[in-house]
Amino acid sequence: MDFTAVPGVLGRIVRERAEDYLDAEFQPSARPRTKRFERALRLPGLSLIAEVKRASPSKGHIAALDPAQAARSYERGGARAVSVLTEPRHFGGDDQALRDVVKAVAIPALRKDFVVHPAMLAEAAQLGASAALLMVSVLGELTHTFVQTAHALGLDALVEVHDERELDVALEADAEILGVNNRDLTTLKTDLANAPRLMRLARARGFEGVLVAESGYERAEQLADVRGLADAVLVGSSLAAADDLEEAARRLMTP
Numbered sequence: 001m002d003f004t005a006v007p008g009v010l011g012r013i014v015r016e017r018a019e020d021y022l023d024a025e026f027q028p029s030a031r032p033r034t035k036r037f038e039r040a041l042r043l044p045g046l047s048l049i050a051e052v053k054r055a056s057p058s059k060g061h062i063a064a065l066d067p068a069q070a071a072r073s074y075e076r077g078g079a080r081a082v083s084v085l086t087e088p089r090h091f092g093g094d095d096q097a098l099r100d101v102v103k104a105v106a107i108p109a110l111r112k113d114f115v116v117h118p119a120m121l122a123e124a125a126q127l128g129a130s131a132a133l134l135m136v137s138v139l140g141e142l143t144h145t146f147v148q149t150a151h152a153l154g155l156d157a158l159v160e161v162h163d164e165r166e167l168d169v170a171l172e173a174d175a176e177i178l179g180v181n182n183r184d185l186t187t188l189k190t191d192l193a194n195a196p197r198l199m200r201l202a203r204a205r206g207f208e209g210v211l212v213a214e215s216g217y218e219r220a221e222q223l224a225d226v227r228g229l230a231d232a233v234l235v236g237s238s239l240a241a242a243d244d245l246e247e248a249a250r251r252l253m254t255p
C-alpha cells in the first residue's frame with residue numbers, strides 16, 4: 001500500500017506505522033464475531049467510549065495515565081467501552097496498555113491505532129480487543145477489505161470518516177459502525193458541527209448501523225447536538241486530563 005498521498009500529520013503517522021509493519025506477516029486466525037463492542041454501543045441512551053490517551057499531536061502531553069487504572073475509573077464512571085491508543089510515537093501508547101485494559105475491565109476495548117496492515121488487526125484480536133479503528137482517510141477503497149478482515153478475526157470495526165467523500169466510501173464498504181470525526185486530522189482543527197451534519201446525511205442515505213461522534217467534547221452541554229442522533233460518543237483528551245477520571249466521565253454524560 002502507498003500512503004504518500006495522505007497529507008499532513010496523519011500522513012507522517014501512517015507512513016511511520018507502515019514502516020513499523022513492513023515485514024509483518026499476516027497470520028489470520030478466524031474467530032466468531034461476538035459483536036460485544038457493537039452491543040455495548042446499542043444500549044439505550046448515549047453510550048460513552050472513553051479513551052486512554054496520554055498524548056496527541058494536537059495537545060502534546062495530556063497525562064501520565066496508568067491504562068488499567070484509567071480504564072477502571074472510566075468504567076465506574078459509566079463508560080460502556082474503552083478506547084486504547086496503541087500508537088507509540090505521537091500518542092504515548094503501546095500494546096501492553098491494551099493488554100492491561102482488557103484484563104482490568106469488563107467493558108469491551110477498542111484498539112485505536114492507524115491500521116495500515118492486516119497484521120495489526122490480528123494483533124488487536126490477540127491482545128483481547130473487541131474492535132479496531134479503520135480510517136477511510138488512510139485505507140480509501142481498501143476499507144471494505146479491511147472491514148471483512150476485521151469481522152473474520154472476530155472484531156467489530158469502527159469505520160471513521162471526516163467528510164462526505166469518505167462517508168460514501170464507508171457506506172460502500174458496508175460499515176456497520178460509523179464514526180464521524182469532528183477533528184480534521186490533516187489540519188487538527190475541530191468543528192463540533194461536523195459529526196451531527198454527517199450523521200444526518202448517513203441516515204438520509206439509508207445507513208441503519210451504529211453512529212459514533214468523535215473528538216473535541218469537553219462539557220456535557222456540547223453533547224446536546226448528538227443526543228438522539230448518535231449511539232455513542234468517543235472522548236479522549238478532556239477525560240484523560242481530568243484529576244478524577246471517574247467523576248469526569250459521569251459529569252460529561254449527565255445531561
Ligand SMILES: O=C(O)c1ccccc1NCC(=O)[C@H](O)[C@H](O)COP(=O)(O)O
Nearest residue numbers: 056057058185214215216217235236237
Ligand atoms: O488527537 C489528535 O490530535 C489526533 C491527531 C492526529 C490523528 C489522530 C488524532 N486523534 C485521534 C482521535 O480520533 C481522538 O483520539 C479521539 O477521537 C478522541 O478525541 P479527543 O476527545 O478530542 O481527544
